[in-house]
Amino acid sequence: MARRGKKLDDGLQEEIRAYYASCGNANETAKKFNxxxxxxxxxxxxxxxxxxxxREQKKENT
Incomplete structure (x- = not known):
């Protein structure tokens, strides 16, 4: 993985949470954000x- 040993900033962590909430798949999320x-x-x-x-917001939007 390219980010080995580097701290992820809060913005990127929020993007990861949002993407994971939408897809529900850790592997897919990991690949997208490297x-x-x-x-x-x-x-x-x-x-x-x-x-x-x-997750609740996603359910409401669908």
Missing amino acids: VSWSTVKKIVAAHPDEFDKL
Whole structure:
């Protein structure tokens, strides 16, 4: 992975959360943002309340 050892900024983490909320797939999200799937899981798990809000917004929009 290209970002090895580098801290992801808050904006990118928010994009990752939003994309994961829309697709629900850690592998797909990881490939899109060039990070590992475990990084995606850690980012999503760090703010579960925010993730739930994003998921609810997606459900409302569909």
